[in-house]
Each structure stands twice: as structure tokens, then as C-alpha cells.
Amino acid sequence: MSRQRRTEENQRAIGDRGQWASKTEYLLVVAGSVVGLGNVWRFPYLCYKNGGGAFLLPYCLFAVLLGIPMFLLETSIGQYTQQGSVTCWRKLCPLASGIGYGHLVMKMYNFGYTVIEAWSLLYLGFSFSSQLPWATCNNTWNTENCLAISQGVNSRNATTNESMLRNTTSAAIEFWQRRVLGLSAGIEEPGQVRWDLAVCLLICWTLCYFSIWKSVRSSGKVAYFTATFPYVTLLILLIRVVTLPGAGQGIYYYLYPNISRLANIEVWIDAMSQISFSYSISAGSLIVLGSFSDYNNNCYKDCFWLCLLNSATSFVAGFVVFSVLGFMAHQHGTTVDSVADSGPGLAFITYPQVTAMIPLPQLWAFCFFLMVILLAIDSHFVMVESFITTVSDLFPKVFHAPQRHELFALATCLFGFFINLSLITEGGIYVFQLIEAYGSTRMSSSFLAICECVAIAWIYGADNVLAFIKDMSGRRPHVFFKLCWKYIIPLLSLVSLILYFVDYKHLKLNNWYVYPDWAYALGWIMAFTSFVVLILTMVGQMCQTSGTxxxxxxxxxxxxxxxxxxxxxxxxxxxxxxxxxxxx
Known part of the structure; x- marks a missing residue:
């Protein structure tokens, strides 16, 4: 079939589904979706934890063997079929449609990440205070054990009684736990909804709705700001923090290669999971985003540039993070490893403390939390748009009409908002950590990656994939990609899946709170949902098809x-x- 005829058929298949207004919008939205919080608060910590500069070896290796090939596979599938992450499989390998339903389940769990935006928005609001509330102990939520930022620095520098310091709690920790979270004793005590967070959450979902209410016609326009401005703030922060006292020590900890760490299998697993997480592979979003591209778009070239941008952003963000940690260690007269942290602890405790220690603290707090919000909101609206598009493609006659799409988008955002209310109660952080640990994990990602490669490379045919990529982009990918899809990625994913069960440890919050047994049972139910959905879909299809x-x-x-x-x-x-x- 000629390329022109193929293009015409795909244009007819799109109907009212829409397309990107320009190639720039596509690149910005994809870049915004894959460059997220994991680049800022996960990669630098993993790099430090797993051998500094030596960690870049397994990271780059898995980027080549896993990240880039899967990125190309998923974006090209979407572009070729012009369908979401369920209906695309119906056209390539109907038996594999359950993969798309597994993606839908993971996206619903990922709705919980919106609470990070709400936390950041609240911090952003407090950044306008004349005196940052996480720096002092004269607030209503502080306890008698509170230690103000200035007191902590002076005490450390004066080498005063260490036992006294051990019995105190940082003002930043008290602000996070007592003012923002209103932390309860455990998941068994959900407590009340934090209404200031509820307002922030509503604002976040409202922004999400108006980013996607016109599908890619609106999200592409929003990405001009949300995908580019985080780089502006990241550059501003980088210039500022590398000049702080102790920044060099922090960068040394970040990059110093400890080759002996490479003998630890955990280092390689962390590198592989970081690639999967930061490249957004095996999640369905890349398929959906690619499905709005023109059939003749050069997805082959786009893949390399977008993956390079993602990894480069992670690397640069590490200089910001570890300059901050080096400054913290310098101010407290300790080592970087004693203040190194990742995830919410870095964003909502460590960095706020740093902003309180430098001139113009309100400005730097504002820049940081604005960057976090913009990084999160890109991933947020792409995740929701992917969910909406996938469901809409299942029922095109119902949802492809513009007015119905807008109503469906509104209903989805309202559903997400009300579900997220459970995460902003006094016990919400326990629920959030449970979803993060079990809802969308390395286990689910590895399992779905295996299924994708088997369905495409073995059943549909890797040579057919290379052929349609050449038909679309005008260039046939190297045979190396075929080897990755058929052998390397399934093998790596299988090893990762096995090691997940071998190395499994019960989730603990802050290394001290142990969840009740029913919570772990609920977590495992969430973890196996994508497995069960895929298997049930296959069984249902076999039952509905006639013949032997x-x-x-x-x-x-x-x-x-x-x-x-x-x-x-x-x-x-x-x-x-x-x-x-x-x-x-």
C-alpha cells in the first residue's frame, strides 16, 4: 500500500479526534510529560546513593537498551494506528488489548500524584509571607521541641550539646507534618480533610481541565508555557545555588565515582527503574500522544532528541539538588550523606530549609515551588488526557463529538478531585505512600513491557514494525531495535520482575511507621490489578470469538x-x- 494512500486512510480514521496543530506542540507536550518530578527529586538521589558518577554507566546502558527502544516503539504504535492505548492493540494484535486496560488502571492510580501539586501550591502561597513559616517556631502549630532554622545553624556551628539537638524537631519538619499534613497516627485514623489543601487541589484540577478540555487543541497551547518555563526557573536556581558555601562539597558527593557500587545488583535495578519511570514507558501515555501526530511525522528522530532532553535535564537537576544539600551540610557542620534525601522529603523539608537560610528567601521559595508545580502539571494533564483519549477511542460515536468530549473531560476531572480528597485528610500521606508503592510500580511496568514486546515483536512481527516506521518517517530503524524488542527488553523486564519479588520489603513511612496487615493486602490487590485485567480481557476475547x-x-x-x-x-x-x- 502506498504511503499516500496510507496517509489518506489514517486521516479518515481520525475523524473528529483531532491532531497536533504543529510539530512544536507535540514535542513540547511529550517533553513536558516525560520531564517531571522524577528528574528533580529521584535521579540525583539515586545517582548519589548508587556510586555517584559510576551510576551513569548503568543508567546510560539501560537508556540505550530499554528507554530509547521502548520510547520509539510506543510513539510509533500510536502514530501508526492513530488510536489510544486500548484500540491500538485491537488493530495490531487484538489478543493484547488487555495491555491497554492495564495502562488505564495504572493511570487511575497515578491520579493520586495530583496531591503533590496541591502541596506545592500551598507552599507557593506561603512563600509570599513576610517571614517564611517553616523557618520559625512562633506559629500556632509548633511544639516546645521546635528548633528554628537560625537556631539550628547557630547550635551546630557552636558545637553545643548534641543530646539537646537530638530531642528537637526542625521548624521545617513541623510545618510539613503539623501544618500542611496535620499528620495523624496512621492510616487507620484518616481524620478530617485539610480544607486549605482541598482548595489547592480544586485549583489544580481546574487548571488540568482547562488544559485538556479541547483535547490536544488546548493542551498543545498550554505546553508552550508549562514545558518551557521550568527550564527558566531551573537555570535561575542553578546559577544561585552553585555559588552557595558548601555547594562544591555537594557536587563532589553527586559525581564522585564509586566503582565498587556497580557490583551491587540494586544499583542496576535502580537505573532500570529510573529509566522506565522518567521515560514514561509502559504507561500508555506515549502511545496516546503519538496518536495525534501526522502519519508522516519523523517519530524516529523525535525519539532520540526527546530521550536526550530527558536524561540531560535529570543530570543538570542533580547539580541544583546537591548544591543545596552541600550548603545544608556546610551550615549544619555535617556531611552530605546525613542530609541527602529524595521525594517529598527533599521538596518539602530540605529545600524549604535552604530558602530560609539565604538572602531573599521568598524569591527562591517562589521559584522552586513554581518549578515543581509546572513540572507536575504537565505530567498531570497528559496523564488525564491519555485516560480520556483511550476511553473516547473505545466509544468514538459517544465521545468524539467536541461537546461530549468536554463533558467527559469535566466528569473525569471531578472524579479525580473527589477521589483525591482521601489524600488530603490527616491520614492522607499514608494513603499516598501506599498508592505510590503498590499502585503503579516497577512490577506492573516490567510485566506490561514484556507483554508489549511479545505482542509486537513476536506476534505482530518486529520486521513489520520496522517497515511501518520506515513508511512513516522515511528511514528504517537499525536492526538493533529489533533485537531489543524481541530479546533484550523482555529478558531485562523479566529479571526486574523476579527481583522485585525476591527483594520485596514491607512499606514503611519515614522508616518507623508500619502499616497494618489489611493495608498491605490492599496494596497487593492494587499491584496485581493490571495483571488481572489483562488476563481477564484475554479470556473474554477468547470466549467471544467463534471457532476452535x-x-x-x-x-x-x-x-x-x-x-x-x-x-x-x-x-x-x-x-x-x-x-x-x-x-x-
């Missing part, structure tokens, strides 16, 4: 829909058998 077992399996493993011409003939037993005409 092998005939059903053969039909469901062959491409369907308008991408390949099909011809139905009657077999000797009267059942319908699909004879696929090869593409020319």
Missing part, C-alpha cells in the same frame, strides 16, 4: 481493522477464518 481454540487464537493474534486488508472465508466447519493479505 486454535482458530480463535489465530484470529486474535492477527491484525484487524482498516490497517490491513482482510478477507473472510468459510472453513470446512462453517466458522469464519481470517486470511490476511500482506501489505505492499
Amino acid at each position: 481454540f486454535m482458530q480463535r487464537l489465530t484470529i486474535l493474534c492477527r491484525p484487524a481493522g482498516d490497517l490491513l486488508s482482510t478477507k473472510k472465508t468459510k472453513g470446512n466447519d462453517g466458522t469464519a477464518a481470517e486470511l490476511m493479505a500482506t501489505e505492499t
Whole structure:
């Protein structure tokens, strides 16, 4: 089939679904979705923890073996089929449609990450205070054990009684736990909704809605600001923090190569999981974003540039983070490893403390939390748009009309808001950590990556994938990608999946709170949801298809829909058998 004819058929298939207004909008939205909080608060810590500069070796290796090939595979699948993460599999390998439903389940769990935006927005509001509330102990939420930022620095520098300091709590920690979270004793005590956080959460979901209410016609415009301005703030912060006392010590901890750490299998697993997480692979979002591209878009070239941007951002963010940690260690007269942290602890405790120690603290607090919000909101609206698009493509006659799409987007955002209310109660942080640990994990990502590679490289055919990428981009990918899809990625993902169960440890919050047994049971139910959904979908499809077992399996493993011409003939037993005409 000629390239021109293929383009015309895909244009007809799009209908009212929409496309990117320009290539720039596509690149900005994809960049915004894959460059997120993990680049700022996860990669630098993993780099420090796993051998500094030596960690870059397994990281770059897995970027080549796993990240780039999977990124290309998913974006090209979306672009070729012009469908969401469920219906795309119906056209390539109907038996694998359960992969898309697994992606939907993971996205629903990922809705919980919106609470990070709400926390950041609250901090942003407090940044306008004449005196930062996380720096002092004269607030209503402080306890008698509170230690103000200035007191902590003076005490450390004066080498006063260490036992006294051990019995105190930083003002930043008290602000985080007692003012922002209103932390309860455990997940068994949900407590009341934090209404200031509820307002922030409502603002976040409202921004999300108006970013996606016109589908890619609106999200592409929003990305001009949300995808670019974090780099402005990151550059401003970088210039400021590298000049702080002790920054050099922090950068040394960040980059000093400890080659002996490479003998630890955990280092390699962390590198692989970071690539999967930061590249947003095996999540379905890349398929959806690619599906709005023009059929002749050069997805092959885009893949390399976007992956390079992602990893480069992670690397540069490390200089910001460890300059901050080096300054903290210098101010407290301790070492970097004693203040190194990742995740919420870095963003909502460590960095606020630093802003309180330098001139113009309100300005630097504002810059940092604005950057966090913009990094989070890109990933947020892409995640929701991917969910909406995938469901809409399942029911195109119902949801593809513009007015109905807007209503469905509104309903989805309202649903997400009300579900997120459980995360901003006094026990909400316990729920958030449980979802983060079990809802969308390395286990689910590895399992779905295996299924994707088997369905595409072995059933549909890796050579067919290389052929349609050449048809779209004008250049046939190197045979190396075929080897990755068929052998390397399934093997790496299987090893990661096995080691996940071997190294499993019960989740603990702050290394002291142990969840009740029912919470762990709930976590494992969440973890296995994507498995169960995929298997049930396969069983349901086999039951709905007529013929013998092998005939059903053969039909469901062959491409369907308008991408390949099909011809139905009657077999000797009267059942319908699909004879696929090869593409020319």
C-alpha cells in the first residue's frame, strides 16, 4: 500500500479526534510529560546513593537498551494506528488489548500524584509571607521541641550539646507534618480533610481541565508555557545555588565515582527503574500522544532528541539538588550523606530549609515551588488526557463529538478531585505512600513491557514494525531495535520482575511507621490489578470469538481493522477464518 494512500486512510480514521496543530506542540507536550518530578527529586538521589558518577554507566546502558527502544516503539504504535492505548492493540494484535486496560488502571492510580501539586501550591502561597513559616517556631502549630532554622545553624556551628539537638524537631519538619499534613497516627485514623489543601487541589484540577478540555487543541497551547518555563526557573536556581558555601562539597558527593557500587545488583535495578519511570514507558501515555501526530511525522528522530532532553535535564537537576544539600551540610557542620534525601522529603523539608537560610528567601521559595508545580502539571494533564483519549477511542460515536468530549473531560476531572480528597485528610500521606508503592510500580511496568514486546515483536512481527516506521518517517530503524524488542527488553523486564519479588520489603513511612496487615493486602490487590485485567480481557476475547481454540487464537493474534486488508472465508466447519493479505 502506498504511503499516500496510507496517509489518506489514517486521516479518515481520525475523524473528529483531532491532531497536533504543529510539530512544536507535540514535542513540547511529550517533553513536558516525560520531564517531571522524577528528574528533580529521584535521579540525583539515586545517582548519589548508587556510586555517584559510576551510576551513569548503568543508567546510560539501560537508556540505550530499554528507554530509547521502548520510547520509539510506543510513539510509533500510536502514530501508526492513530488510536489510544486500548484500540491500538485491537488493530495490531487484538489478543493484547488487555495491555491497554492495564495502562488505564495504572493511570487511575497515578491520579493520586495530583496531591503533590496541591502541596506545592500551598507552599507557593506561603512563600509570599513576610517571614517564611517553616523557618520559625512562633506559629500556632509548633511544639516546645521546635528548633528554628537560625537556631539550628547557630547550635551546630557552636558545637553545643548534641543530646539537646537530638530531642528537637526542625521548624521545617513541623510545618510539613503539623501544618500542611496535620499528620495523624496512621492510616487507620484518616481524620478530617485539610480544607486549605482541598482548595489547592480544586485549583489544580481546574487548571488540568482547562488544559485538556479541547483535547490536544488546548493542551498543545498550554505546553508552550508549562514545558518551557521550568527550564527558566531551573537555570535561575542553578546559577544561585552553585555559588552557595558548601555547594562544591555537594557536587563532589553527586559525581564522585564509586566503582565498587556497580557490583551491587540494586544499583542496576535502580537505573532500570529510573529509566522506565522518567521515560514514561509502559504507561500508555506515549502511545496516546503519538496518536495525534501526522502519519508522516519523523517519530524516529523525535525519539532520540526527546530521550536526550530527558536524561540531560535529570543530570543538570542533580547539580541544583546537591548544591543545596552541600550548603545544608556546610551550615549544619555535617556531611552530605546525613542530609541527602529524595521525594517529598527533599521538596518539602530540605529545600524549604535552604530558602530560609539565604538572602531573599521568598524569591527562591517562589521559584522552586513554581518549578515543581509546572513540572507536575504537565505530567498531570497528559496523564488525564491519555485516560480520556483511550476511553473516547473505545466509544468514538459517544465521545468524539467536541461537546461530549468536554463533558467527559469535566466528569473525569471531578472524579479525580473527589477521589483525591482521601489524600488530603490527616491520614492522607499514608494513603499516598501506599498508592505510590503498590499502585503503579516497577512490577506492573516490567510485566506490561514484556507483554508489549511479545505482542509486537513476536506476534505482530518486529520486521513489520520496522517497515511501518520506515513508511512513516522515511528511514528504517537499525536492526538493533529489533533485537531489543524481541530479546533484550523482555529478558531485562523479566529479571526486574523476579527481583522485585525476591527483594520485596514491607512499606514503611519515614522508616518507623508500619502499616497494618489489611493495608498491605490492599496494596497487593492494587499491584496485581493490571495483571488481572489483562488476563481477564484475554479470556473474554477468547470466549467471544467463534471457532476452535486454535482458530480463535489465530484470529486474535492477527491484525484487524482498516490497517490491513482482510478477507473472510468459510472453513470446512462453517466458522469464519481470517486470511490476511500482506501489505505492499
